Amino acid sequence: MTTTTAVRTGLALSGVTLTYPDGESRLTALDDVELSVAPGEFVAVVGPSGCGKSSLLAVAATLLRPDRGRVLIDGVDAGALGEQQRTSLRRERLGIVFQQSNLLASLTAVEQLLVLESVRGRRPAAARRRAEELLESVGLAGPKQLRRPHQLSGGERQRVNIARALFGSPSVLLVDEPTSALDHERGAQVVELLAGVTRTHGTATVMVTHDRELLGRTDRVLEMHDGRLTAR
Numbered sequence: 001m002t003t004t005t006a007v008r009t010g011l012a013l014s015g016v017t018l019t020y021p022d023g024e025s026r027l028t029a030l031d032d033v034e035l036s037v038a039p040g041e042f043v044a045v046v047g048p049s050g051c052g053k054s055s056l057l058a059v060a061a062t063l064l065r066p067d068r069g070r071v072l073i074d075g076v077d078a079g080a081l082g083e084q085q086r087t088s089l090r091r092e093r094l095g096i097v098f099q100q101s102n103l104l105a106s107l108t109a110v111e112q113l114l115v116l117e118s119v120r121g122r123r124p125a126a127a128r129r130r131a132e133e134l135l136e137s138v139g140l141a142g143p144k145q146l147r148r149p150h151q152l153s154g155g156e157r158q159r160v161n162i163a164r165a166l167f168g169s170p171s172v173l174l175v176d177e178p179t180s181a182l183d184h185e186r187g188a189q190v191v192e193l194l195a196g197v198t199r200t201h202g203t204a205t206v207m208v209t210h211d212r213e214l215l216g217r218t219d220r221v222l223e224m225h226d227g228r229l230t231a232r
């Protein structure tokens with residue numbers, strides 16, 4: 001099955017509950033979570049350590065199956081899909097930016113974007129052009145595109161991460177603590193960039209953070225406490 005025909009409607013979680021084994025009992029990491037993010041909307045989720053933010057992203061990314069509830073990506077119910085179809089859904093519809101910039105040490109910035117290209121089957125020259133344009137759009141132009149991760153700053157590496165997440169034209173962008181390794185000014189620039197790409201690429205963007213000073217550029221802020229999500 002291919003999911004490419006689905007219309008872009010963004011991300012919707014309804015009644016999502018996730019538990020982990022915890023000795024004899026189970027720990028509830030997500031408790032009846034409702035979340036709906038439209039295309040072009042930038043939503044922040046804040047909350048203390050251990051409240052369930054990473055679990056929320058993992059479920060939204062279809063990497064973890066919830067005990068109960070539904071996860072819809074562009075209206076496609078991830079729970080109804082087999083493993084292979086979920087992998088396709090993820091590849092075609094989701095962009096994920098992790099906390100650590102998990103770039104491959106031996107590859108240049110432009111190669112980080114192209115590394116998955118053989119899977120997608122775009123023509124090499126067109127793919128390279130797109131990679132260069134995307135890197136430029138996140139503020140990495142010219143020779144910096146040919147640098148390896150250790151030759152880039154933390155903020156620049158995070159920009160490569162964001163460009164890489166956008167490479168497959170995702171409709172949902174999931175971002176985990178993108179500023180945790182950055183000082184305030186660079187963190188603010190990365191959030192500004194995420195606000196910009198949300199508009200220009202029309203992604204339904206969810207950013208998890210504990211840095212409350214960076215929330216001014218988001219459309220909506222949700223609070224997470226003990227696995228429960230509420231509007232602020």
Ligand SMILES: Nc1ncnc2c1ncn2[C@@H]1O[C@H](COP(=O)(O)OP(=O)(O)OP(=O)(O)O)[C@@H](O)[C@H]1O
Nearest residue numbers: 020021027029047048049050051052053054055056
């Ligand atoms: N694989 C696991 N097995 C058991 N319990 C887990 C597992 N992963 C997370 N937890 C627990 O689930 C709860 C939510 O964890 P989660 O990592 O989602 O929180 P978080 O808000 O992302 O925390 P942080 O801000 O510290 O990264 C915590 O109590 C955590 O200890």
